[in-house]
Amino acid sequence: MCVICFVKALVQVFKLYLTANYTDTFRGWPVDFRWDDVCAAGGSSSHGALTCAAAAAGVWLLRGAALGKDTTGPSPRGTRSQAQCLLQQIRELPVQLISYVLAHSLGRWLVYPGSVFLMTRALLPLLQQGQERLVVRYGGRRAKLVACDGNEIDTMFMDRRQDPGSQGQGQLLVICCEGNAGFYEMGCLGAPLEAGYSVLGWNHPGFGASTGEPFPQHDANAMDVVVKFALHRLRFPPAQVVLYGWSIGGFTATWAAMTYPELGALILDATFDDLVALALKVMPQSWKGLVVRTVREHFNLNVAEQLCLYPGPVLLLRRTKDEVVTAVQSSCPLQAGDVQSNRGNELLLRLLQHRYPAVMVREGLDMVTRWLHLSSPAQEAAFYARHRLDDEWCLEVMRAYRERREKELGEEDWGPHGLPFPWQVGQGLSSRRRRQLALFLARQHLKNLEATHCSPLEPSDFQLPWKL
Secondary structure, eight states: OHHHHHHHHHHHHHHHHHHHHHHHHHHTSOOOEETTSSOOTTOOOOOTTEEEEEGGGTEEEEOTTGGGOOTTSOOOOHHHHHHHHHHHHHHHHHHHHHHHHHIIIIIHHHHOGGGSHHHHHHHHHHHHHHHHHHHHHHOOEEEEEEOTTSOEEEEEEEOOTTSOOTTOGGGSEEEEEOOTTOOGGGSTTHHHHHTTOEEEEEOOTTSTTOOSOOOHHHHHHHHHHHHHIIIIISOOOGGGEEEEEETTHHHHHHHHHHHOTTSSEEEEESOOSOHHHHHHHHSOGGGHHHHHHHHHHHOOOOHHHHHTTOOSOEEEEEETTOSSSBOOOTTSOOOTTOGGGBTHHHHHHHHHHHHOTTTSSHHHHHHHHHHHTOOSHHHHHHHHHHHTOOHHHHHHHHHHHHHHHHHHHOGGGOBTTBSOSOOOTTTTOOHHHHHHHHHHHHHHHEEEEOOOTTSOOOGGGOOOOOOO
16 A cells, blocks of 8 residues: 555656646746837727726726726716715625635636646646647747736747748738637647648646736736737738637737737637626526626626727637537526527627628618528528529629728728728618628628537638638
8 A cells, every 4th residue: 555655646746747847947938028128019009998907018908898887977076976986885895805706716717727727737748749749840939928917928939931831821920819728739729820821829827837817907918918029029010910819719819909900810719709698607697796797897808899999801700519609598408509699699790780880780680690590501501592692792882882982081091901990881772782781791701610619620711801
C-alpha cells in the first residue's frame, strides 16, 4: 500500500511540474509588445453612448443598456430626487453584494469554464501538443502581449505572407477569438489555418498561460492589445485583417469591429446576441431577477449591440444542430438542432433591421423570420422556389441605390467601407419585392452549417463575408 501511495505521489508531483513548466515558461518569456507601445490608428471610437470602466486606458465598453435602464430620460431634479436616488442605492446594496459574489465565483465558472485551474490541468497534455504542432508544422511564433490592465496575453502567430496561396488568402490575417472553453492551442483557429490564411490566436485572460480573469473589461483590454499588435508590429493593413469569433468569442470580435471599424471583415460562428437569455435557460426561474442583474452588471456580453456599430462586411455562421446557443423555456426540453430558438436568429434580425430599415418592415421581417425557422436544405429549396427569389434583380437594386447615394453624399461622407449604414434601400417597392429583397439580404449575411456547437469548422466552410 505504501508503494502504491508513493507512486501516486510521484505522478502528482510530475503533473505539478508539467503545469508549472507550461506557465513558468511563459512567465519568463520577454514582453514582445505593450498596449502603449504605439497609439491606436486613428484613435479609439468616441460614441456618445460609451462609458468607460478604465478610461485612463482608453478601452471602452458599451454600458448604456445595463440593467435595462433608460439613459435618455430626464435627469433627477432637486434635492428630493437626489435623496431618493441615494435611498434607492442603499436599498439595492445587499443585492449588489450578492450579485458581485455570484459573478466572481459560480458566475465566472459557468460563463468562462476555461479559466478554471482544474480544466487547464486536465487539458495540459493537449495544450502542449497543440502548441508544439503550431510551432513545428506551421512555423508559429509565440508572443507575450501586455494589456492596459497589466494582464499578460499569450498569442501565437502563423505567417503565410511569403506563400499566400493561389487566391492570395495568406495576405489576410484572421484574428481568432475563442469560446468560453477554447484555447488557441486547440481552438477555432484550425479552420482558417488549414484554409491557408495568416492566423493570430490568443487566449482569454485566465486561460492557459494568459494571466488575469476573463471578465468583459479584461477581455476587451486583451483584444485591444491583440489588434494593435496585428496592425503595428505584424504590419497588416487594417483592410487585410479579418475578425473571427466563435461562440462567446463573438463578444471580443464585435468589440474590436466596433472599436476599429476600418478592419476588413467580421465572421461570427455559433454566436449569440446577448447572454441574458442563455443564462436564464440554465438557472432556476426563481433566480431571474438576480441572474439578469448579475449578467448586466458583470457579464454584459451585448454582441448584437456592438455588431450594429460595425460598418463592414459581416457573415454569421449558424449551426443547425447547435445545442448551446439555443434558448428555450425551462419547461421545454432542450433539443439539439432547435433552429427556431437559436440566438443567432436574433443577431441576424438586429443587424438587418439596423442596416436596411426600409426593407425590414413588417413583410420583410416576417419573410426572414420564416426563413430562419427552416431546418433543412430541402425546406430551404422549396421555400426559394415558392417565392421565386431573383438574385440578379436584388443585386441590381442594391447597386443602383449605392451608386445614387454615393454621388449624392460625396467621398467626404463615406465611411471606411464606403456608403455608411443605415441604407434606405427598398422604399417605394411593392410588398412582394420587399420580401424578396429581405430574403436575399438574409441569405448573404447568414450561412447554415449542419453541425453541433463544438464541432470543428471545416476549412471549406470558412468563407469571407459577402461584399456588394
